[in-house]
Amino acid sequence: GKYVKVKKDSCIACGSCGASAPDIFDFDDDGLAEVIYEGDNNRGVTLIAADLQEDLQDAIDSCPTSCIKTSANAFA
Template sequence: MSKYVKVKKDSCIACGSCGSAAPEIFDFDDDGLAEVIFEGDGNKGVTLIASDLLEELNDAIDSCPTSCIKTAAAPFA
């Protein structure tokens, strides 16, 4: 199933778990909070995550202690 993803930054505690699980999708922004970097998404949630990364994405979601990684079947913006 196709997925779009973004980080709800106001709930992120910068633990780094998502970037460890899915380094092609998540990295820290200039404020030290996680954001979606996949194909330059800029945490807008408008870039379709490649199907071969969905397992990593699910691992990242499962590892997030604050459940602030949000997914949708359609672009967020």
């Protein structure tokens, strides 16, 4: 599994990640993406379920600024 968070200062609010993985990403009032999965609140501390890994990879691949970060460990 993977942990994920959006580096919001690099997000350009393109919307692609939420289209690819609506169970993982939503957008704040400025249209910037954040991880909403299981109440993570873009902390990167919630392990993404195996059945969402494909959606997650699609989102990562679709992000024009590569600001979706993943880690094998929870983000500090």
